[in-house]
Amino acid sequence: MKYKSELQHFYFLTIEERRKFLKKAFGKQKLNLCTQRFKINGYYGENFIILDFYKKNNPTIIISAHYDGFGAYDNAGGVLTLLWLIRWAKLTKGNKNYDLSFLSVFFDGEESGLLGAKHFFQTPLLRNISIYSHISVDGFGIGTHIGGFANMNEVKLKKGNKEKDFFIQTDDDIFQKKKIPSLCIFTLPKEELLQLISKKTFPNTWDIIHTDKDTPDKIEEGFIPYLALYLYKNMSKLDFQKKDIVMVGG
Ligand SMILES: [Zn+2]
Incomplete structure (x- = not known):
């Protein structure tokens, strides 16, 4: 049997299958899950919130x-x-070095x-929670460097x-409007990220977004666990206050 990676598997699932896949993944890890179901403008949706690290x-x-x-x-x-x-958070639960509160x-x-x-x-759910900041992980797996927009609209x-x-x-955007410091973060090849920051040039990588060229063969999947660990270790120290593009790391 040909090895099918986790990302490839997820990529080919329908939205309904993705909901099942995620619920199964949460169940396997015995995570404390809160599901928010909604129907807006005829769109039926489900948000999944992991409460274990709150x-x-x-x-x-x-x-x-x-x-x-x-x-x-x-x-x-x-x-x-x-x-x-x-x-990673499950593995280090109870470890004082990672003593932060977050909802995924x-x-x-x-x-x-x-x-x-x-x-x-x-x-x-949010009524009694004081939100410190928000991070949106959006566009990951191409390149090994993480950048972020603290205010994309500007x-x-x-x-x-x-x-x-x-x-x-x-x-x-929704968090920005609520005046919650919010970063939209993504990965890019180092050169493209540096040019995005210094010259404000639109990265070539982003040409594939929302096209049929955004396919699993372009993703460096083996690097994803490391990116996630880096993020986990650093997420409380990120610069949310800038009104620009920031270099997160990599
Ligand atoms: Zn997106």
Whole structure:
């Protein structure tokens, strides 16, 4: 039998199969899951929230990935990164070096208008939680360096010699509107990330987003566990306050 990687497997699943896949993965790890079901504008969706790493009365980071994107980079890679981050968190639970409070959230309906993120704020779950910040893991697995937008709506990127109004809405938008410091993070090859930061050039890698070229063969899947570990170790130290593109690491 040909080995099929986790990312390849996830990539080919329908949205309904993805919901089953995720629930099964959470069950296997005996995670404490909260499911938020919603129906907005005819779209039926389910958000999955992992409660195991939430500590009452602590400022809490929300780290999310949307699972409804039908690309490998956007966002099967992000989903797998978040699953790996949860694995690392489970392994180090109780270890004082990793004493942070966070909720990991798998958002549905992002591509249909950030529906999952919108619904997230309408539920009683958040009433007693003080949210410290939000991280959206979106576009992962190409390149080995992590960058982030602290305020995507204010960044203009150059494409060729044209200036492109960079306006892609992602889940972090909803958090920004609620005045919650929020980063949308992604991976890129080092050169592309450096040029994005210094020259504000639109990375070539992003040409594949929302096209049928966003396929699993382009993803460096073996690197994803390391990216997730890096993120887990550093997520409380990220710079959420900039109004620009930031280098997270890699
Ligand atoms: Zn996305």
